[in-house]
Amino acid sequence: MVITLRGTKVDVAVDGEPVSSYDSEQAAAARATRNWTEPKLDAKRPTHGYIGLQNHDPGDIVYFREVSVRPL
Numbered sequence: 520m521v522i523t524l525r526g527t528k529v530d531v532a533v534d535g536e537p538v539s540s541y542d543s544e545q546a547a548a549a550r551a552t553r554n555w556t557e558p559k560l561d562a563k564r565p566t567h568g569y570i571g572l573q574n575h576d577p578g579d580i581v582y583f584r585e586v587s588v589r590p591l
Contacts, residue, residue: 525591 527544
């Protein structure tokens with residue numbers, strides 16, 4: 520799995536095939552029109568020094584075998 524972070528965009532590829540793409544700036548624009556019945560969202564993520572590997576509930580335990588980081 521290769522996760523590429525460029526600014527606010529996150530691209531994920533597995534075995535060389537793209538599987539997902541997410542841009543938090545575009546998502547923020549879409550959130551501005553949320554219905555009042557939808558849940559509140561967490562605070563905006565920092566733009567530097569933040570690495571989010573997986574999103575789980577606070578009580579979950581997640582292990583990673585190997586993680587490496589390199590500049591683009």
